[in-house]
Amino acid sequence: MATAPSLKSVLEDLLRTKKLEAERPPLRGEDTRPRPVTTGISSLDNAILGFPRGQLSEITGPHSSGRTGVLHTLLARATQSGSLAAWIDPHDRFDPESAEAAGARLDRMLWLRGRTLSDAVAAAATLLGSGLFEAVVLDGASAAPAELRRLPGATWIRLQRAAQGTPTALLLVAAEHVACGPLGVRLDLQRARPRWSGSGPGRLLRGLDGEAAAGRHALQRVSFTLHAL
Secondary structure (H helix, E strand, O other): OOOHHHHHHHHHHHHHOOOOOOOOOOOOOOOOOOOOEOOOOHHHHHHHOOEOOOEEEEEEOOOOOOHHHHHHHHHHHHHHOOOEEEEEEOOOOOOHHHHHHOOOOHHHEEEEEOOOHHHHHHHHHHHHHHOOEEEEEEEOOOOOHHHHHOOOOHHHHHHHHHHOOOOOEEEEEEOOOOOOOOOOOEEEEOOOEEEEEOOHHHOEEEEEEEEEEEEOOOOEEEEEEEEOO
């Protein structure tokens, strides 16, 4: 298995040689102002106005709160438009089949898996520096809160500085609040309620009804629905 420094070197070489390519340059007359990265879920997007580029934003919540469903919808929206996205996965919990079923284009995604949290943070900084990605997900949701707290406090300051000025929305996923950039968005999800069709042992899951506190500074309550595939 490659060591962390060699893995970082391979990733940097891959980006430097443009084996991963950014989306096409804008055509003449196109609006080139950076738009926030939206989830595709209208009630959430109306509340947060999208995740701002060049900022560290945060998606938090317990298991069964809809974190993964929201992210899959965001990835589908980004990659179907031709943009690149990345999922940094230190605890190896990303399911590419579920993401693809939600509409994400796996050929437009980079999946980095199975490293330590420190390695994951270093990989995030490298990807931000490339300027190629619309969204970079740093998945710390499977880490114990104490594991995240053991990272130096300056970790999140450095990541925010790495994100600043880039076209990338950096999304930190965790079970509870960890860090958010000064202009980043917080999306704090509550445990969702399942929606079933039919009754008895043969009933089918139709989706999840979720609740979130969302916004930049003053968080507002928002309801949303995720539909089963």
